[in-house]
Amino acid sequence: MALSEDEQDGVEMMLMICNSLSICGCLFILIIYLSFQELRSFAFRLVQYMSIVDLIHSVALMMPYRESEGWCIFQSFLIQYSALGSALWSLIMAYALYDVVINQNSKIQDRELYFALFGFLVPALSTIPPFITESYGMAQGWCWIKSRKNHFTVDTTLRILLFYGPIWIIFIYMVWAYWKIVKFINQQFKGLGENSESSIKKSLVWRLSLYPWILAVSHIFVTIKRIYDFIDPREEYFPLIIAAGAMISLTGFFNAFAYGLTDSVKSSLKQAWRGGPRGDSFTYQGSQSLSKLPKYESEQ
Numbered sequence: 001m002a003l004s005e006d007e008q009d010g011v012e013m014m015l016m017i018c019n020s021l022s023i024c025g026c027l028f029i030l031i032i033y034l035s036f037q038e039l040r041s042f043a044f045r046l047v048q049y050m051s052i053v054d055l056i057h058s059v060a061l062m063m064p065y066r067e068s069e070g071w072c073i074f075q076s077f078l079i080q081y082s083a084l085g086s087a088l089w090s091l092i093m094a095y096a097l098y099d100v101v102i103n104q105n106s107k108i109q110d111r112e113l114y115f116a117l118f119g120f121l122v123p124a125l126s127t128i129p130p131f132i133t134e135s136y137g138m139a140q141g142w143c144w145i146k147s148r149k150n151h152f153t154v155d156t157t158l159r160i161l162l163f164y165g166p167i168w169i170i171f172i173y174m175v176w177a178y179w180k181i182v183k184f185i186n187q188q189f190k191g192l193g194e195n196s197e198s199s200i201k202k203s204l205v206w207r208l209s210l211y212p213w214i215l216a217v218s219h220i221f222v223t224i225k226r227i228y229d230f231i232d233p234r235e236e237y238f239p240l241i242i243a244a245g246a247m248i249s250l251t252g253f254f255n256a257f258a259y260g261l262t263d264s265v266k267s268s269l270k271q272a273w274r275g276g277p278r279g280d281s282f283t284y285q286g287s288q289s290l291s292k293l294p295k296y297e298s299e300q
Contacts, residue, residue, distance in 0.1 A: 003141070007238050008066070011141050014242055018249035019058035025256030026055040032260070036268045042109040046096065047259045049119055050089035054252030057082035061249055065143045072143040076136035077127050079144050084163055085123035086251055090215055091170045092119055093259070097208075098177040101184055126162045133158065140229060141241040147229055159226060167219050174212035182208055203263070210258050218251040 003011070029051040033044060060078035065071050092115045099105045130136050130145050135155050137146035145162070147155050182205050222244035228237060 003236050003238060003241070010238075011241060011245060012066075014245055015061050015142065015249055018246050019061045019252075022054060022058040022250055022252030022256075025253040025260070026051040026058065029256050029260040030055075032265055032268075036265075036272075039264060039268055042112065043093075043096075044260075044264075045112070046089065046093050046115070047255075049116065050086060050093070050255055050259065051252070053082050053085040053089060053119070053123075054255055057086060058249065058252050061142060061245075065138075069137075072138060073136045075143040076130070076139075076145065079142070080127050080130065080162065081123045083248070083251075084126050084166060085119060086255070087167050087170050087215060087219075088122060089119050090211065090255075091173065094174045094177045094211065098181060101181050129162065130158055140225070140236050141245055156230060164223055164226065167215070167223075171212055171215050171219075174215065178208045178212055207258065207262075214251075214254045214258050218247050218254060221247045 029047060032039060033048045056078060060075050060082060063071055063075045063078075065075045096108050096111075096115070100108050133151070133154050135145045135148075135151070135158055137143060137148075139146045145155055145159050147159075185205060185208075221240065225237075225240050225244040228235070228240060
């Protein structure tokens, strides 16, 4: 059964509130990057790229998609581009940190152009097939790749190949990569007592462990929702739509908190608040491997 007018209004209100929080988080990252020269490291540039894509995603979800078919298709296009793009930037950061820490690549920043092409161009290419198959449209709650009865196989295949398949493959890779990184860090700190380096290690391990689960939490409900759509395309379950919409809308907020609010950022903000000189961005030097990071902040 289709959503009632009141339920659809509720979905729009939820999207406005949650995406407003994400927009604030994304703007915070972009303003911080522009305001503090010492934070313009390779790592934080990657976070900035992610924030740009997350900002597009949140703006897209707030569009008046019920006003016209044109708005709906435009929203569908932007959501496909930005939602996949955000996940790809999570993948890029996981790969970059793995390459630096595990493979001891001290020149990872030389690949920035390739990362940018991958993170911005691949999502753009993914928007083309739904245009060709005319699959963009209302997709239960907001606009994306619709599920038409007479084109069910095509639309479902596009959803899996262009979004849900990549999302969960990326999640699996991130779990593996960060597990290897955390294992390496624990080995480097083995035998340390309760001191400043041990405290840094705990903070670092906690943050690294958080990254894959942000991707999972942001997309678990919308994945369940689309599975539910597959089982019964005619039924629109309002509570599930609300949960799915809220979590994907908060992706930018979660990413800004986990990837952007690092010790370096907090230190620079404190210095600016106190009116003191701005020091160099915090870089952990406790282990030889992590100290080789080219201004790649360890907590990042």
